[in-house]
Amino acid sequence: xxxxxxxxxxxxxHPHVPNIDALKRHMNDYWxxxxxxxxxxAFDSVAYPPNAPITMRPDWRADKSRGxxxxxxxxxxxxxxxxxxxxxxHSILNCLYAVQLxxxxxxxxxxxxxxxxxxxxxxxxxxxxYRASIVLPLQNxxxxxxxxxxxxxxxxxxxxxxxxxxxxxxxxxxxWPVWKxxxxxxxxxxxxxxxxxxHATTGSGWPSxxxxxxxxxxxxxxxxxxxxxxxxxxxxxxxxxxVLIESGVTWIGPYLWRLSKFWRGVRLEVPWIDRSPIxxxxxxxxxxxxxxxxxxxxxxxxxxxxxLQSDQMLLFASDFPHWQFDNDDMLPVGIxxxxxxxxxxxxxxxxxxxxxxxxxx
Amino acid sequence: MPLDDPMxxxxxTDNGKGSAAPNRLAVIDGDIHPAVRSMADFKPYLSKRxxxxxxxxxxxxxxxSANGEPYPKSxxxxxxxxxWPEEGGRPGSSLRLMQEQHLDAYGIEAGILGPLGNTxxxxxxxxxxxxxxxxxxxWQRDTFTRPxxxxxxxxxxxxxxxxxxxxxxxxxxxxxxxGQVFLLTRSAEPLGNRRYWPxxxxxxxxNLPIGFHxxxxxxHPVSGAGWPSxxxxxxxxHxxxxxxxxxxxxxxxxxxxxxxxxxxxxxxGFAWAPALAFRLDKIFERMRNEVPHLKRxxxxxxxxxxxxxxxxxxxxxxxxxxxxIMSWIGWDKLLFASDYPHWDFxxxxxxxxxxxxxxxxxxxxxxxxxSVFRLx
Numbered sequence: 247x248x249x250x251x252x253x254x255x256x257x258x259x260h261p262h263v264p265n266i267d268a269l270k271r272h273m274n275d276y277w278x279x280x281x282x283x284x285x286x287x288a289f290d291s292v293a294y295p296p297n298a299p300i301t302m303r304p305d306w307r308a309d310k311s312r313g314x315x316x317x318x319x320x321x322x323x324x325x326x327x328x329x330x331x332x333x334x335x336h337s338i339l340n341c342l343y344a345v346q347l348x349x350x351x352x353x354x355x356x357x358x359x360x361x362x363x364x365x366x367x368x369x370x371x372x373x374x375x376y377r378a379s380i381v382l383p384l385q386n387x388x389x390x391x392x393x394x395x396x397x398x399x400x401x402x403x404x405x406x407x408x409x410x411x412x413x414x415x416x417x418x419x420x421x422w423p424v425w426k427x428x429x430x431x432x433x434x435x436x437x438x439x440x441x442x443x444x445h446a447t448t449g450s451g452w453p454s455x456x457x458x459x460x461x462x463x464x465x466x467x468x469x470x471x472x473x474x475x476x477x478x479x480x481x482x483x484x485x486x487x488x489v490l491i492e493s494g495v496t497w498i499g500p501y502l503w504r505l506s507k508f509w510r511g512v513r514l515e516v517p518w519i520d521r522s523p524i525x526x527x528x529x530x531x532x533x534x535x536x537x538x539x540x541x542x543x544x545x546x547x548x549x550x551x552x553x554l555q556s557d558q559m560l561l562f563a564s565d566f567p568h569w570q571f572d573n574d575d576m577l578p579v580g581i582x583x584x585x586x587x588x589x590x591x592x593x594x595x596x597x598x599x600x601x602x603x604x605x606x607x
Numbered sequence: 608m609p610l611d612d613p614m615x616x617x618x619x620t621d622n623g624k625g626s627a628a629p630n631r632l633a634v635i636d637g638d639i640h641p642a643v644r645s646m647a648d649f650k651p652y653l654s655k656r657x658x659x660x661x662x663x664x665x666x667x668x669x670x671x672s673a674n675g676e677p678y679p680k681s682x683x684x685x686x687x688x689x690x691w692p693e694e695g696g697r698p699g700s701s702l703r704l705m706q707e708q709h710l711d712a713y714g715i716e717a718g719i720l721g722p723l724g725n726t727x728x729x730x731x732x733x734x735x736x737x738x739x740x741x742x743x744x745x746w747q748r749d750t751f752t753r754p755x756x757x758x759x760x761x762x763x764x765x766x767x768x769x770x771x772x773x774x775x776x777x778x779x780x781x782x783x784x785x786g787q788v789f790l791l792t793r794s795a796e797p798l799g800n801r802r803y804w805p806x807x808x809x810x811x812x813x814n815l816p817i818g819f820h821x822x823x824x825x826x827h828p829v830s831g832a833g834w835p836s837x838x839x840x841x842x843x844x845h846x847x848x849x850x851x852x853x854x855x856x857x858x859x860x861x862x863x864x865x866x867x868x869x870x871x872x873x874x875x876g877f878a879w880a881p882a883l884a885f886r887l888d889k890i891f892e893r894m895r896n897e898v899p900h901l902k903r904x905x906x907x908x909x910x911x912x913x914x915x916x917x918x919x920x921x922x923x924x925x926x927x928x929x930x931x932i933m934s935w936i937g938w939d940k941l942l943f944a945s946d947y948p949h950w951d952f953x954x955x956x957x958x959x960x961x962x963x964x965x966x967x968x969x970x971x972x973x974x975x976x977x978s979v980f981r982l983x
Contacts, residue, residue: 299893411831418836447831448851449844451796457894458797458858461887462831465847469832472840494886499928500878503921505843511951512681512839524924539886549931550882555924569893 251332251576255594255601258438258491258534258563259328259337261369262318263361269343272363277356289357291344293440293463294568298456303569318567321372328566329375332574335591336601337564338404339378340491341365346384346409346442354383358393362403370402377601379407379436382424384416390424398431404600405434405489410466411441417473422482429483432599434532437470439463439492464539467493468501471531475505478518480530487597489532492565494539499553502527528556532597534563535577535589536570544580551581561597562590632969633716634955635976637916638820638873638944639709639758641720641751642684644696648750649725652742660735668729669795669826678838682950690948698948702755709947710757713955716973717982719786720747721761721820721873728763728791729824736765737775744779752784759786759980761818764806766790773805780813786980787816787871792848793823799852799859811865816914816979819852820873821845849875850883853913857887860900862908869979870913874946877915881935884909910937914979916944917971918953926960933963942979943972 263269266288270278280286294301306317306327317327328337343361348354361381370376380397382390390406397403406428408416416437428435440463446452447462467490474480474488490498505523513519519526540547554560564576577586595601643649650658670677682688684697690708692701699705710718727739740763747760762785764772779785788810796802798819810817822845828834829844849872855861862868872880887905895901901908915936921929933941943955955972963971976982 300890412833414833415835415840416832441831443831445831445833446827448797448855449827449829449848450792450794450798450825450851450855451827453797453855453858454800455858455897457890457897458854460890460894461854461858461883462851464882464886465830465850466832468847469828469830469835469840469844472843473832473835476835476837476840494882496882496885497879499923500876500882500921500932501843501846503878503923503929504846504876504919505839507919507922508839508842512842515681515838537886537889539882539889541885541888546935549928552925553923553928 251334251590254332254334254562254590256328256334256337256564256566257489257561257594258536259324259339259566260318260568261321261324261339261341261365262316263341263343263364264319268368269357269360269364272360272367273356289344289347291342291347291440293459294342295456300460300569302567306567316567321369321376324566325373325375328564329373334375336375336377337566339365339369339376340407340436340438341381342438342440343381345381346412346440348385351383351385351389354385355389355393358383359396362393362397366400377402377404379403379405380433381407384408384412384421384424387421387424391427394424394427394431394433398433401600403433404598405436407436407438409440409442410437410463410470411445411447413442413444415473416470417475417477417479419477422479425479425483425486429486434487434489434598436489436491437467441466463492464494464497468497471498471501471527472505475523475526476516476519478516480526481518481520486530487532488530489534489561489597491534491563492537493533494537495533495535495560496539496550498533528559532559532561532593534561534565536563536565538578540578542579547578547580551585557585557588558593558596560589561594631714632955632973634714634943634972635980636715636718636945636947636955637871637942637976637980638918639705639718639720639947640699640949641722641747642697642699642724643746644700646725649739649742649746652745653738657735657738666725667731668824669731670824678841681838685949687948687950687952702751705947706755709945710755715757717976717980718758719761719818719980720751720758721789721818722747722763723820723822726763727765729767733765733768733771737768737771740765740775741778744775748782748784759982760784761787761789762815763789766803766806767795769802769805773809776806776809776813776815780809780815783981783983785815786982787818789818789820791823792819792821792845792852792875793825795825797851797855797859799855799857799861804861804864807861807865807868811868815981816869816871818871818873819849821848821875846875846879850879853883853909854887857905857908858898858901862912863900863902868912871916871942871979872913873916873944874918876919876921877917877936877941878921878929878932880909880915881932914940914942914975916942917958918944918946919951920953920958926962929960930962938967938970939975941971942976
């Protein structure tokens with residue numbers, strides 16, 4: 247079975263920051279002391295409550311009775327569960343330590359620096375197959391650009407990372423200096439499910455249940471995609487690739503039909519959009535395939551795949567250690583061998599220019 | 608999938624001069640927007656206290672704009688240019704023009720009204736909200752549904768006050784001129800929240816469906832991602848606000864608690880629904896212990912309780928994609944709506960893609976509405 251995954255590029259895996267001390271080691275004296283003086287214990291997000299089923303697959307959880315540590319606790323254990331077991335060529339690490347919750351932009355920048363340096367030292371340096379995203383303090387675009395410039399010389403960083411729910415939709419010109427820096431360095435923009443919780447998670451305020459919170463993530467992806475297109479980000483930065491990570495995927499076709507129809511009706515408002523939104527998406531937007539919101543029916547999956555009208559848009563991802571699948575069922579059913587190879591290898595390589603040359607299939 | 612020949616338009620109109628052709632479809636239109644000529648039309652229906660209040664302070668909704676919209680529309684009042692009455696007033700304010708241009712011309716047998724604008728919905732002063740909603744209901748009845756039996760009113764309620772809303776349903780719900788209870792999707796809290804349950808309890812009791820029409824002023828951006836810049840984003844985003852409504856109604860247990868309740872999602876399109884149902888089922892499977900009040904999968908509640916109006920019709924490059932979606936939703940759950948007199952109006956005989964069979968078209972345009980709207 248593992249041969250089926252050989253050479254695959256896993257575009258979404260999550261390393262776990264074990265505790266605040268792990269980050270303090272990567273802070274200067276001022277911030278390290280601040281953590282102590284102010285009693286900061288962690289920035290963990292309710293987007294993934296630690297014990298919620300979806301947060302970690304049962305067999306990847308710690309099990310004291312068996313003396314088993316959680317599978318995402320260090321680079322070696324995660325490599326054993328992913329790259330060793332399946333023969334992946336790379337796993338791209340998206341650290342979800344919740345720097346986005348922080349209101350203080352200086353503190354956010356300090357934590358981003360610490361997270362990125364921790365990923366580099368504790369994961370990238372431990373296994374040459376890992377790649378990672380640069381976590382950004384988007385609370386202030388200038389500080390985000392500084393962080394890109396600080397990290398970009400390390401080619402193991404292949405992407406910059408934002409969350410689906412932040413302060414403002416990410417296509418707004420407010421953020422363009424950040425995307426300009428990303429384009430300059432050949433870094434893709436990754437938007438991952440999650441929230442800064444600076445706004446309610448739905449357009450009608452705060453829902454009662456966690457289940458609704460997670461469901462609402464896909465709605466924020468609608469907004470982000472509309473924003474990147476309507477604001478003209480892809481016109482301004484024609485080399486950019488936008489990767490929607492853990493979005494659920496199957497919402498995108500219907501949303502684009504609607505957006506494209508509106509564009510035909512109201513395009514006088516956004517005259518810089520010289521093509522249908524669908525065309526921008528085919529050229530610039532990619533989606534990771536876990537989770538893929540569909541029933542386990544090959545026929546239905548096939549019809550949904552056909553809605554994408556492209557075999558280049560999907561990127562393989564394990565979403566490790568989130569519980570999106572059981573056993574080794576890492577792709578939806580009903581995908582043929584040609585498309586499978588594209589999703590596993592060709593599409594990630596085309597999306598992340600920084601993987602080029604380093605890929606050993 | 609084999610495709611039928613394109614459906615020839617069954618319409619043989621003489622451009623609104625009357626005389627429907629004998630074998631035409633008796634269309635049920637799920638979304639027609641009546642309008643006041645000016646706010647003075649409401650004056651006879653408001654007490655002096657509330658009229659004076661309105662004149663002094665105006666309406667205050669959670670978007671900060673005293674007049675107009677933070678996202679200006681692409682046409683004045685988002686209306687068709689040919690829908691402005693010769694005698695003055697706003698599109699939708701002339702029953703005569705609505706009859707000629709729409710009801711007669713398309714053979715509309717039943718039209719469900721959905722009043723928008725200063726109806727009191729989303730107004731921050733809850734007492735003003737209630738007074739305006741009552742005025743809107745009385746005005747609809749006198750101006751539209753009494754003189755024109757093909758029209759059914761939308762019972763507007765001051766939905767941020769569940770108890771006052773139930774009272775308004777009590778006041779009007781026995782009158783068969785009302786075909787649905789009318790709410791907007793952008794509410795202050797997700798619409799499955801218990802504060803709204805008195806609305807559902809009263810609606811169920813009167814056998815009235817709830818129509819959730821897009822728009823509203825929740826004070827929140829359309830999703831947790833923040834406020835977009837452009838009307839195109841706001842417009843396309845209405846489908847996300849519909850998903851918020853459906854998710855909340857299902858997950859918070861509204862359909863478990865009100866098993867006879869039917870809801871209609873209006874003007875948000877429908878193509879988003881299968882992906883949402885797939886998503887909710889998947890998450891539910893993982894975390895059903897968080898919501899033990901749900902006895903069935905989310906998709907089952909959606910299948911049994913939620914109807915979708917078709918306008919604005921989604922138009923993928925490959926029409927088979929939208930046919931897939933329609934068959935997944937169920938041909939019995941789709942309802943034609945025109946959105947008259949707005950710019951993105953759908954024509955009942957031209958909006959649907961080739962491949963929709965004559966029988967399916969008949970169900971969407973003339974049959975399904977009978978099982979959801981209160982038409983008799």
